[in-house]
Amino acid sequence: MSQISTQALIELALDLASSLNSKDRFDRLLDTVRKTINCDAVALLSLDGDVLTPIALQGLSRDTKGRRFNVQEHPRFAVLCQSKYPIRFPADSPLPDPYDGLLIDRVGDLPVHSCMGLPLYYDNKLLGLLTIDSLTPHQFEDIAERTLTVISAMAAATLNTALLIAQLESRADHSQRVVAELTAEAWKRDGGELIGESAIMEQLKEEITLVANSEFNILIYGETGVGKELVARTLHQKSPRQHAPMVYVNCAALPENLIESELFGHVKGAFTSADKDRPGKFALADGGTLFLDEIGELPLAAQSKILRAIQSNEIQPVGQDNVEQVNVRIIAATNRDLKVAAEGGRFRADLYHRLSVYPIRVPQLKERIGDVQILCGYFIEQAKMKLAVRQLKVSAAAISHLEQYNWPGNVRELEHVVSRAALKARARQKNKAIITIEKQDCGALVNLTNGSLMAKQPNDMSQQLTKTGAESMNLRQETEHFQRQLIKRVLQQEQGSWAATARRLSLDRANLNRLAKRLDIKVRKDIC
Known part of the structure; x- marks a missing residue:
């Protein structure tokens, strides 16, 4: 069809008006485009700075939604973003196609084909692009300009409506929040975004949106590598403190004798190497967010001082008599079970309750179906x-x-x-x-079933598991026994060098020292 019919226009308007959410609007928009124009793929992309993000697509592989297209790296997108009008690329255009190899109905390089792009403007602002592709050459040449004009207007209005709804939902300034809602948070620092459409990830995003605007302290917990820091940054970016600093602290990497100075600062002369005043992490985060990563690795003495700062909103730099007021929101993260640690006396129960006003669990990747x-x-x-x-x-x-x-x-x-x-x-x-x-x-990705796990352990652990057989086992005790034996063996091989041992075990040295202390491992050096 070369011209959009009045009936199709009315149906699209009614569909968009009755849609409950942005996803429905986008899907129905693309459905109408494919009914109106004979094509093999259509995609709606939003523009955030110089990056185009696919927010709805048909006819393209699903992994396309995870891609982020830098406009300057894709000549066709660059041409479209510089235009005010729809562009039909010649069938033999030398410009590389960003969807090359991504069409569902086509394996390998795209042959000579039809490609068209519609810049989406609303109130003279470029919001994104609507791209249409067909494997049939010259497919779009006889499409009436009115058809493209109507489709562009409809797509731009749909995208703008979604932006306005996102603005109201996030209660934030349009210029600061609009694109962030469509791209699932684009970072100003240490870039990243929460990517995923599984039910458990949607639940996580809902929890983040729910608690972000509050002043509650947050405890984020989950296994290593699930993205706890990314969740923390999302919470900060969606909070009223987003324009204030977010200060990161790796608690496992803090030397025990410098923890107080690092967190609360010090004045000149407070100790031998204190040659000038230095603000601590709490002071640097004043008005913003303090992210305490691996909070479970802090020693009990340091935990008590953090508790005081949280309770009173006051800090006292090392060597200073006066206290200072701070306004800091605490977000902590751990891969340990702090509740169990608190019950066992390895973590302060009162600090645990102060931190876990609203606990958030980040799911494992194997739980994120799809x-x-x-x-x-x-x-x-x-x-x-x-x-x-x-x-x-x-x-x-x-x-x-x-x-x-x-x-x-x-x-x-x-x-x-x-x-x-x-x-x-x-x-x-x-x-x-x-x-x-x-x-x-x-490569070979082998699931760690019981059999393969035993096959991969050192001989002493395999023998121990075999010997235990059907007897009851205490997982924590067995794990600590294995850790103790492994650390001792590597220490012996490295002639007592903690640094070399930490490198061999892929651990931070401070973290290894704390683990060794908990396991009661000591290195004795005799003087001959």
Whole structure:
């Protein structure tokens, strides 16, 4: 159809008016586009600075939603973003197509095809793009300008409506919040965003939205690599403190004798190396957020001082008589069970209750059904930029392979696997314009079942498990026994060097020292 019918226009208007949420509006908009224009793929993208984010698509692989397209790296997008009017690219256009290899109905390079883009303006502001592709050359040449004008106006109005709704829901200034709502939080610092559409991730996002505007202290807990820091940054960005600083503290890396100085600051002359006044993390975060990562690794003495600061909103720098008032929101994170630690006397119960006014659990990757493919798309786009390749995609077999793995290292492990796979795929397909990550590039991902776990342990642990058999076992005691034996063995091999041992075990030295202290491991050096 070369011209939009009055009936289609009325139906679209009614559909958009009756839609309950932005996703419904976007889906119905794309449905109408495909009914009006014969095409194989259509996508709606929002613009955030120089980055285009797919927010709705049809006819393209699902991992496309995880990609973020830098306008300057994609000539066709750059041309569209500089135009005020729809553009139909010639069938033989030399400009690379950003969707090359991503169409569901086409495997491999795109042949000569039709490609069209509609810049979406509202009140003279470019909100995003609507792109339409067909595998049939010259498919769009006879489409009436009125049809494209109406579709552009409808798409721009739909996108703008979604932006306005997001503005009301977030209770924030339009210029600061509008794009952030559509892109699931684009960071000003240490970039990242919460990517995922699984039910458990939607629940996590709802919890974050619910508590972000409050002044409650938050305890974020979950396994290593699930993205606890990212959740903390999302909470800060969605809070009224978003324009104030968010100060990060890795509690596991703080030397025990300097914890008080690092957190509360010191004055000149407070100790030997204090040659000038230095503000602590609490003072730097005044008016904003203090993120205490790995809070469970702090010694009890330091916990009591943090508790006082939280209770009274006062700090006392080392060597100073007067106290200072601070206004800080605390967000803490841990991969330990602090409730159990508090019950066992290894963590202050009163501090635990102060921190966990609203606890948030970050789910493991294996719980996030359907998110692996979307996350792959996000990491693939990052790898593509780092490797400077034209296009990078992932095969269905590789996705299936990745989805069957249980990801003990969670999202961080997935990122590393995708990065390595991209590197291997590039080396294997040196002369190809579109590089495809195959199953073989991902390596052997073996689920840690009971049998394979035993096979991978040192001999002494395997023998211990075999000897125990059906007898009852205390997991904590057995784990600590194994840790103690392993650390002792590596210490002996490294001739008592804590630094070398920490490197061998992939641990921070301060963290290793605390673990050794808890396990009662000491190095004795005799003088001959």
